[in-house]
Amino acid sequence: MAEPVPPSFYAKVRSGPCVYCGAPGEHVDHVIPLSRGGIEHPSNLVSACGPCNHSKRSRLLWQWTPSKVAHAVESSPEVRAIWLADGSTLQSQLIAKQLSAA
Incomplete structure (x- = not known):
């Protein structure tokens, strides 16, 4: 079980730019949502603006x-690590999503 994340860490994360678009951060997002098996740990927490946080909701990266x-993978070591940990599956699903939208 993960240790509780101190409020000071939340404040630090929230003060950064949104990893998903670069706007000022307002929220702390769980990259892998708690409802989808994510954990309450600094490696799963990133800054997000309100619109991105509300849009992502409980989606996994490849579903969003x-x-x-792509912006988050480029700008956030936490997101990049999660993406690369399951990269082949996530990249395949993301490519399929992009093709179906075209």
Whole structure:
């Protein structure tokens, strides 16, 4: 079981730019939502603006907006690590989503 994340860590994360679009951060997002098996741990917490946080909701990365996921993978070591941990599956699903939208 993960240790509780201190409020000071939440404040630090929230003060950064949104990893999904670069706007000012307002919220702390669980990259892998708690409802989808994510954990309450610094490696799963990133800054998100209100619109991105509300749009992502409880989606996994591959289920969400490809351009925002790409921005997060490029700008956030936490998101990049999660993406690469299951990269082949996530990338395949993301590519399929992009093709079906075209």
